[in-house]
Amino acid sequence: MKNKSGKIFNIQRFSVYDGPGIRTVVFFSGCNLNCLWCHNPESISNKQQLKFNSDQCILCGKCFDICKNKAHEFKESLHILDRDKCEVCLNCSKQCYAEALAPVYREINLTDLEKSLLTDEEYFRQSGGGVTFSGGEPMLQIDFLRDILEICKNHDIHTAIDTAGAVGFDAFEKIMPYCDLFLYDIKAYKNNIHKNLTGVSNKLILENLTRLSDTGGVNILVRIPVIPRANTDEMADIAEFLSKININKCEFMPYHKLGAGKYKPLGIANPDTANIFNTPDDNLINEIKDIFKRRNILC
Numbered sequence: 001m002k003n004k005s006g007k008i009f010n011i012q013r014f015s016v017y018d019g020p021g022i023r024t025v026v027f028f029s030g031c032n033l034n035c036l037w038c039h040n041p042e043s044i045s046n047k048q049q050l051k052f053n054s055d056q057c058i059l060c061g062k063c064f065d066i067c068k069n070k071a072h073e074f075k076e077s078l079h080i081l082d083r084d085k086c087e088v089c090l091n092c093s094k095q096c097y098a099e100a101l102a103p104v105y106r107e108i109n110l111t112d113l114e115k116s117l118l119t120d121e122e123y124f125r126q127s128g129g130g131v132t133f134s135g136g137e138p139m140l141q142i143d144f145l146r147d148i149l150e151i152c153k154n155h156d157i158h159t160a161i162d163t164a165g166a167v168g169f170d171a172f173e174k175i176m177p178y179c180d181l182f183l184y185d186i187k188a189y190k191n192n193i194h195k196n197l198t199g200v201s202n203k204l205i206l207e208n209l210t211r212l213s214d215t216g217g218v219n220i221l222v223r224i225p226v227i228p229r230a231n232t233d234e235m236a237d238i239a240e241f242l243s244k245i246n247i248n249k250c251e252f253m254p255y256h257k258l259g260a261g262k263y264k265p266l267g268i269a270n271p272d273t274a275n276i277f278n279t280p281d282d283n284l285i286n287e288i289k290d291i292f293k294r295r296n297i298l299c
Contacts, residue, residue, distance in 0.1 A: 006141050007106075009042055042262060051103070054100065069086065071085035159180050221250070235291050240295065254285060
């Protein structure tokens with residue numbers, strides 16, 4: 001079992017936003033949604049990608065020398081990466097001293113991930129924290145996820161899964177015995193709006209949440225992104241749906257633009273280049289809270 005490996009693009013320590021206490025968050029690569037406001041665009045593809053941070057480049061030319069396809073070009077003190085020529089062999093990133101070129105994810109085996117997580121064990125004990133598995137969509141790597149969850153439970157570490165829920169329910173059944181908390185995202189209620197915003201139907205997502213809430217002993221915190229001009233008109237429908245399936249607690253995640261700078265290094269366009277989405281103000285958040293409180297849902 002310990003030889004299994006997973007695709008991980010980040011391990012973030014000392015998080016206080018992804019479950020109770022101080023937490024270490026493990027970010028899995030690959031997602032089956034494509035949200036227009038995505039803060040982690042590097043997580044969407046399950047294929048390896050080459051990040052290029054031009055601001056870090058020291059123009060040493062090592063990448064030019066090693067690339068057989070001549071995907072790297074230097075013109076007037078500028079480093080230009082031709083992604084049409086790049087095969088993502090990553091040889092250039094191995095020679096990049098400045099780390100301007102880097103792979104998006106790394107493959108890590110269960111033994112090494114276990115060792116990494118245990119370095120924070122004392123913080124978990126003192127704060128009532130633990131480990132949160134996020135992404136991307138961690139449940140797309142369900143076997144690796146199940147095994148690392150089991151390892152965490154063997155060490156008596158609190159575990160949480162941040163999921164959009166767009167997987168077969170059998171995936172939930174595999175990990176339920178080892179997961180203390182599901183952080184379950186609901187992005188919209190009307191199917192057509194959900195498709196427009198994420199590229200996929202929410203039929204399975206809502207069905208899974210209903211089944212999960214009907215399962216005894218499962219702790220669920222529904223998390224709802226609040227995105228003006230996108231889903232704020234959906235809030236009453238979401239609140240009504242949650243009240244009918246006995247979800248009595250949710251958390252709002254106000255939209256921000258902190259992920260905007262991640263698109264350029266990946267060579268992909270930011271969907272919000274026209275500043276379609278705005279950060280919600282306190283008045284809007286309070287209005288939305290009232291909608292949920294009227295249905296006895298703690299926010």
